Amino acid sequence: MSEKLKQLYQELxxxxxxxxxxxxxxxxxxxxxxxxxxxxxxxFQLYLDMADEKIARISFYxxxxxxxxxxxxxxxxxxxGQGVIQAAQxxxxxxxALQSTEENPILENELAAFLPARQFPERMQxxxxxxxxxxxxxxxx
Amino acid sequence: xxxxxxEKKQVLDMAALRKxxxxxxxxxxxxxxxxxxxxxxxxxxxxxxxxxxxxxxxxHANVHxxxxxxxxxxxxxxxxxxxxxxxFIHAPTDKEVLFVRGTTEGIxxxxxSYGRSFLQPGDEILISTMEHHSNIVPWQMIAEQMGxxxxxxxxxxxxxxxxxAADELMGPKVKIVAITHISNALGTINPVKDIIELAHxxxxxxxxxxxxxxxxxxxxxxxxxxxxxxxxGHKMFGPTGIGILYGKEKxxxxxxxxxxxxxxxxxxxxxxxxYNELPHKFEAGTPDISGAVGLAAAVDYMESIGHEAIGQHExxxxxxxxxxxxxxxxxxxxxxxxxxxxxxxxxxxxLHPYDIGALLDKMGIAVRTGHHCTQPLMDWYGIPGxxxxxxxxxxxxxxxxxxxxxxxxxxxxxx
Numbered sequence: 001m002s003e004k005l006k007q008l009y010q011e012l013x014x015x016x017x018x019x020x021x022x023x024x025x026x027x028x029x030x031x032x033x034x035x036x037x038x039x040x041x042x043x044f045q046l047y048l049d050m051a052d053e054k055i056a057r058i059s060f061y062x063x064x065x066x067x068x069x070x071x072x073x074x075x076x077x078x079x080x081g082q083g084v085i086q087a088a089q090x091x092x093x094x095x096x097a098l099q100s101t102e103e104n105p106i107l108e109n110e111l112a113a114f115l116p117a118r119q120f121p122e123r124m125q126x127x128x129x130x131x132x133x134x135x136x137x138x139x140x141x
Numbered sequence: 142x143x144x145x146x147x148e149k150k151q152v153l154d155m156a157a158l159r160k161x162x163x164x165x166x167x168x169x170x171x172x173x174x175x176x177x178x179x180x181x182x183x184x185x186x187x188x189x190x191x192x193x194x195x196x197x198x199x200x201h202a203n204v205h206x207x208x209x210x211x212x213x214x215x216x217x218x219x220x221x222x223x224x225x226x227x228x229f230i231h232a233p234t235d236k237e238v239l240f241v242r243g244t245t246e247g248i249x250x251x252x253x254s255y256g257r258s259f260l261q262p263g264d265e266i267l268i269s270t271m272e273h274h275s276n277i278v279p280w281q282m283i284a285e286q287m288g289x290x291x292x293x294x295x296x297x298x299x300x301x302x303x304x305x306a307a308d309e310l311m312g313p314k315v316k317i318v319a320i321t322h323i324s325n326a327l328g329t330i331n332p333v334k335d336i337i338e339l340a341h342x343x344x345x346x347x348x349x350x351x352x353x354x355x356x357x358x359x360x361x362x363x364x365x366x367x368x369x370x371x372x373x374g375h376k377m378f379g380p381t382g383i384g385i386l387y388g389k390e391k392x393x394x395x396x397x398x399x400x401x402x403x404x405x406x407x408x409x410x411x412x413x414x415x416y417n418e419l420p421h422k423f424e425a426g427t428p429d430i431s432g433a434v435g436l437a438a439a440v441d442y443m444e445s446i447g448h449e450a451i452g453q454h455e456x457x458x459x460x461x462x463x464x465x466x467x468x469x470x471x472x473x474x475x476x477x478x479x480x481x482x483x484x485x486x487x488x489x490x491x492l493h494p495y496d497i498g499a500l501l502d503k504m505g506i507a508v509r510t511g512h513h514c515t516q517p518l519m520d521w522y523g524i525p526g527x528x529x530x531x532x533x534x535x536x537x538x539x540x541x542x543x544x545x546x547x548x549x550x551x552x553x554x555x556x
Binding site for chain 2: 002014041042063120123
């Protein structure tokens with residue numbers, strides 16, 4: 001197995017894939033966002049309660065590859081309790097870092113774990129799927 | 142589970158045969174490449190590459206146009222290719238063999254031209270649950286246009302058509318049956334001769350999607366008595382961009398042209414155009430001449446190996462791979478029909494096909510992952526997709542072993 005690939009499937013990501021954070025369906029959520037990739041069939045629902053300009057509660061459910069599931073799990077763990085503006089900034093910072101060629105952009109460890117995906121352009125959509133969906137939601141909030 | 146190891150029966154000289162396919166010698170991600178995606182597109186033997194090269198170096202000009210010798214030679218090569226393919230599928234006349242871009246265009250041509258002539262509001266088109274999108278969407282488009290509707294022949298969990306449903310499904314409103322000969326996602330070989338017999342007993346014509354069958358089986362359109370049979374060159378070791386639609390003259394004569402343009406006309410005025418005779422009526426514009434010539438070379442190559450040897454080798458690969466894969470904990474094969482081509486779709490409990498495919502790729506093993514352009518079929522099984530390994534005659538038992546080893550390693554890493 002190549003070193004590059006081992007970095008993509010590193011332990012932090014595999015842990016989130018095996019034990020995702022806040023992995024639950026919620027019928028009573030204030031908002032439900034769908035993140036769907038028609039090419040590979042990955043589909044997640046993000047369940048949110050918004051209060052006082054904050055993401056008061058967030059969980060997710062659905063089906064996707066290890067990378068997309070871990071990226072959604074990390075998203076949920078990062079966003080829980082964040083203010084709308086702060087949340088949008090975190091998303092922007094993460095998506096920007098994924099686009100950049102900078103070797104070590106400053107990111108939280110959980111986010112930096114996805115930087116090796118920059119070596120796998122075909123897997124980038126797995127990382128960004130739920131992040132882009134939440135970004136769109138927050139922009140319209 | 143006690144596993145009886147199948148005999149790795151070697152009917153082909155693999156070392157010599159694989160040398161005919163230069164691409165199989167290239168390394169992939171640091172390992173010798175194992176190519177298990179021939180159901181999506183097959184690799185090309187040297188003889189096809191050389192034929193294309195020779196055609197462009199020595200023979201190319203436009204066809205059916207010029208008075209000069211080169212154009213005549215190109216026309217001769219193009220029409221000789223048509224005769225080769227007519228013989229290959231045992232068509233009664235080469236007038237019934239139309240060059241198209243591929244299976245997708247073949248089906249679109251029939252859906253559009255047959256549909257415009259023969260469909261009335263309320264009529265029905267019978268397809269099956271296991272169809273590729275290219276044998277669903279063209280029919281939906283013409284059904285919407287003509288006020289017809291699609292009926293879907295259900296399948297069993299093993300991936301076989303429910304034969305008992307046939308009688309009721311082929312009711313008086315059904316105007317065409319369009320079914321795949323072999324399923325690209327499941328490998329099921331459908332009982333097409335029985336389907337055609339039943340349909341004909343009710344006066345219904347049948348189109349077979351032969352994209353997956355033509356690389357594996359001897360297809361005889363007269364023995365099948367099929368009305369339309371279509372397939373792609375690139376899945377049978379020929380070039381991309383060329384394919385065949387076989388159609389019975391009695392239908393093609395009654396169908397309007399699909400595309401308008403040069404070559405398909407007899408006489409054009411601004412008031413009215415009369416159309417050329419078959420097959421040219423359906424071949425507007427400059428055709429893919431080199432593709433046709435290359436496809437004929439692929440036919441010659443397949444015949445040099447022989448359908449019987451191809452069938453035996455692929456069957457042995459299928460049995461060996463099936464048995465070895467089933468030895469992996471949590472692995473489930475999707476599509477377990479009694480009659481199968483050398484296609485294995487599978488899932489591993491708790492793992493996503495993409496992850497398995499990505500890890501296999503880094504071990505030099507190319508498989509297809511996803512819905513295989515059969516979303517309704519995947520929905521029917523309640524799964525998002527599968528990993529699919531498809532075998533051609535150039536695949537070896539070692540390829541199977543690399544796959545099995547690779548899947549085991551991927552499971553170990555991800556689970």
